Amino acid sequence: MNIAMDFWTxxxxxxxxxxxxxLWKDNPTYRAAEHLYIGVANGYSVTLIWxxxxxxxxxxxxxxxxxxxxxxxxxxxxxxxxxxxxxxVIIPMMVGALYITRFIxxxxxxxxxxxxxxxxxxTAISIPASFEASILRQLEASIVTRAHMTMGFRPALxxxxxxxxxLSTLIYFFFSTEHRGILKPISxxxxxxxxxxxGASFGLTVMARISLAIGRFVFLFKDWLGLVY
Amino acid sequence: xxxxxxxxxxxxxxxxxxxxxxxxxxxxxxxFPFDLPIKISKRTTLKLFNAIEKFPEQRSVFFISADxxxxxxPELYPMLVSWIxxxxxxxxxxxxxxxxxxxxxxxxxxxxxxxTEFNNRASQGIGRRIVYGEDYVFLGYKPPPIVPILGLGExxxxxxPRDFYGNELKDYSTLPMMENIKNYRDMDMIGSIAANTxxxxxxxxxxxxxxIAVTGGVTAVSVADFYPYLDxxxxxxxLEGMKGAAEYEGLIRETFPEEDGRRLATEGMSAQxxxxxxxxxxxxxxxxxxxxxxxxESRRG
Numbered sequence: 399m400n401i402a403m404d405f406w407t408x409x410x411x412x413x414x415x416x417x418x419x420x421l422w423k424d425n426p427t428y429r430a431a432e433h434l435y436i437g438v439a440n441g442y443s444v445t446l447i448w449x450x451x452x453x454x455x456x457x458x459x460x461x462x463x464x465x466x467x468x469x470x471x472x473x474x475x476x477x478x479x480x481x482x483x484x485x486x487v488i489i490p491m492m493v494g495a496l497y498i499t500r501f502i503x504x505x506x507x508x509x510x511x512x513x514x515x516x517x518x519x520x521t522a523i524s525i526p527a528s529f530e531a532s533i534l535r536q537l538e539a540s541i542v543t544r545a546h547m548t549m550g551f552r553p554a555l556x557x558x559x560x561x562x563x564x565l566s567t568l569i570y571f572f573f574s575t576e577h578r579g580i581l582k583p584i585s586x587x588x589x590x591x592x593x594x595x596x597g598a599s600f601g602l603t604v605m606a607r608i609s610l611a612i613g614r615f616v617f618l619f620k621d622w623l624g625l626v627y
Numbered sequence: 628x629x630x631x632x633x634x635x636x637x638x639x640x641x642x643x644x645x646x647x648x649x650x651x652x653x654x655x656x657x658x659f660p661f662d663l664p665i666k667i668s669k670r671t672t673l674k675l676f677n678a679i680e681k682f683p684e685q686r687s688v689f690f691i692s693a694d695x696x697x698x699x700x701p702e703l704y705p706m707l708v709s710w711i712x713x714x715x716x717x718x719x720x721x722x723x724x725x726x727x728x729x730x731x732x733x734x735x736x737x738x739x740x741x742x743t744e745f746n747n748r749a750s751q752g753i754g755r756r757i758v759y760g761e762d763y764v765f766l767g768y769k770p771p772p773i774v775p776i777l778g779l780g781e782x783x784x785x786x787x788p789r790d791f792y793g794n795e796l797k798d799y800s801t802l803p804m805m806e807n808i809k810n811y812r813d814m815d816m817i818g819s820i821a822a823n824t825x826x827x828x829x830x831x832x833x834x835x836x837x838x839i840a841v842t843g844g845v846t847a848v849s850v851a852d853f854y855p856y857l858d859x860x861x862x863x864x865x866l867e868g869m870k871g872a873a874e875y876e877g878l879i880r881e882t883f884p885e886e887d888g889r890r891l892a893t894e895g896m897s898a899q900x901x902x903x904x905x906x907x908x909x910x911x912x913x914x915x916x917x918x919x920x921x922x923x924e925s926r927r928g
Contacts, residue, residue, distance in 0.1 A: 421646050439729065446728035450768050454788075482788075523773065524831070531831035531861065539859030560858065599851045602868070606702065606848035608902045609869040612653060612895040613701020619657050620894070626658055 400624030411622040414614050459487045540564050563591040634920040638913070645909065652905040656897040663900055665873055665893070670857065672874040675842050675864025676713070678816065680882075684718040686807070688814040690779075691723045692829065693734035694821040699846055703820050704733060705872035705892035706844035709879055710818055711741040711763070716883045718755075720804050721763040722814070724779075724787075726772045726825065735791070738765055744888045753885050760794075760802040767791030772828060780811045780837040811837040816863065820844040826853060830861045844871070869895055 402408065416431035462483025463476040479486040493515065499508040539560075546557045569581060570588030577585045620626040667673050679689065691710060695703035714721045723738060725731050742757040749756040757763070766787045769775040778786035783805075784796050799806045807813060817839055819826040826843030834841045840863045845853055847868030856862045866872055872892035879886055 422643065443728045446731065446768060447770070450728070451770060520773070523777070527831035527835055530835040531827065531856075535859050535861055536855055539855070595851065599848075602847045602850050604906060605870070605899070605903070606846050606868055608653070608899060608906075609702045609847060609895065610698070611649075612657070612869070612898045612902075615650075615653055615657050615898070616701075616891070616894055619654065626660065626894075 402622050402624065407622055411618055414618060418614070456487055456491055458482075459484050562587070567591050632920060632923055634916040634923065637916045638920065648905060648909075649902060652901045653898045656901050657895070660894065660897050663897055665870075665877055665896060667874045667878065668867070668871070671865045671867055672871050672878065673864070675866065676875065676878045678840070678842070678863045679710075679713055679717065679719070682717065682719050682815050686720075687717075688720045688722060688804075688808055689714050690811075690814045690817045691721060692726060692817060692819045692821070692825065693723050693737070694726050694730050694819065694823075694825050695733055696727065696729045696822065697733070699822040700733060701891075701895065702846045702869045702872065703822065703844060704737065705869070705876065705890070706866045707734065707737045707820050708741055708888070708891070709866075709872060709875040710820075710844070711737060712744075712883075712886060712888060713875075713879055715741060715745055715757055715762060716754075716879070716886065718762075719815075720808075722766060722808065723763065724766040724775070725768045726770060726775065728768055728770075731768050731791070735765060738763060741888070748885065748887070761804055764796075764802055764804060765791040766796075772825065773832060776829060776832045777836070780833060783808060783810055811839040814839060816840045816842060818842050818844065822846045822849065824849070824852060826862065826865075827856065830856060834861060869899060 413431050416427040419425055420428040459482065463485045466476055466483055475481055476485050478484055493512050496508045496512050499505045542557050542561055547554050566584050566588035570585040575581065693707055695707065711721055723734050725734050745754060745757040748754045767790060769786060775786050787796055789795055790802065794801045796802060796805050811833060817829050817833055819829045819841065826841060826845065829841045833839055842863045842865060843853055844866040850867045853862060853865055857865055866875055869892045873896045876890040876893050
């Protein structure tokens with residue numbers, strides 16, 4: 399046994415035990431650790447965003463432009479958005495600040511401006527990209543070609559299974575026609591495929607959760623208590 | 628109350644008993660570890676390993692988007708460490724970026740850990756020294772995800788004028804490796820380590836537009852979401868949870884015998900196996916109890 403003497407290892411170990419105590423029942427130690435985590439995580443994120451986003455992208459350009467004007471007098475270059483020091487960033491800053499109008503009922507409609515701009519930007523940029531990556535390439539991958547047949551029995555079998563699975567699942571989720579006749583066994587096979595998918599996802603979820611618990615126990619027994627060599 | 632059958636009693640067992648059983652089967656193999664053979668997955672782990680093995684030495688660049696959080700650490704941190712080790716062994720340049728603020732500490736820790744391992748070995752005459760700026764650069768954090776992902780395809784210096792430590796990225800005397808890296812065209816592969824769908828975001832925005840190869844290191848819970856992208860060839864291999872990380876650690880140890888760093892994922896694999904076995908037994912037992920109880924009730928009328 400080679401117990402850790404580091405203060406932070408002890409802090410992490412005691413907080414881990416406090417969180418794990420919830421498995422027995424809810425208690426003040428668990429609550430304290432939970433609140434501490436939320437507080438620390440928020441404080442950490444806000445500080446990092448301030449120094450990594452707000453300062454370099456907003457404060458530094460404005461302060462630089464102000465210094466330039468003070469030094470050389472007013473000129474058009476401080477309005478050039480491609481220059482590192484510029485006043486242009488005030489415009490997106492003001493648009494972003496409109497989010498705060500949500501708390502002022504009389505002008506709360508103005509919040510639609512930044513929301514609209516953000517939505518417009520992301521929609522325009524994501525539709526072609528998602529279509530290419532998640533629809534066209536996936537459709538291409540589900541097509542059985544002659545090349546698949548030359549790859550051997552197992553790859554060919556998998557390709558056929560993917561094709562049949564995709565079609566039967568799509569038919570299961572096609573609700574415009576009643577699932578009768580030939581559609582019934584196909585949609586039944588579709589639900590079977592979906593169930594197998596859910597089963598695999600559940601198994602993987604169990605594996606993921608166990609991994610997290612193992613990570614904590616390895617920390618407790620190896621790094622903290624030094625019981626493992 | 629006394630009329631309850633053994634099946635009924637077992638189905639109503641206190642959940643804390645289950646927790647205790649799981650804890651025991653998890654803790655015992657951690658304290659008394661035993662080696663179980665880890666089979667390497669060909670279409671995921673081995674495919675990625677072989678792809679990185681084919682990169683030409685010295686001039687290749689592996690761009691890692693390290694977007695792991697403390698809650699994903701047991702699964703994703705060993706993957707990050709393994710990728711960095713592999714690149715350093717193969718003399719491949721490493722660029723690391725984070726898209727979430729909580730990833731910064733873990734990414735920096737992994738880079739420091741692996742470079743210290745290499746430098747300690749180098750001081751004993753084994754292997755080579757790792758130098759910041761020559762072998763790797765830590766770019767730091769830049770939100771929101773899609774903006775830097777697209778920006779890096781055009782000009783890395785616009786997205787990151789400075790690295791995480793405040794060095795000018797264009798200061799080639801401090802960061803000489805940046806002299807030959809301008810955008811995705813100068814990188815060989817993107818490795819996205821994340822507990823969400825960020826690898827798919829890289830496929831959609833970086834691969835579809837700029838044609839760069841993408842791989843992923845993902846948590847087991849999200850693995851199923853990525854199989855379609857693996858089958859379509861959009862992902863060049865993938866690491867699946869702690870098991871994938873352990874497989875990769877094994878491949879590195881096998882290929883580079885001088886590698887003696889701690890294998891975090893492998894340490895947990897025996898506990899993973901015993902716990903899985905216990906859960907399978909409990910699921911089977913639960914079902915047996917359910918059907919036996921139903922049979923008992925139907926007999927009793």
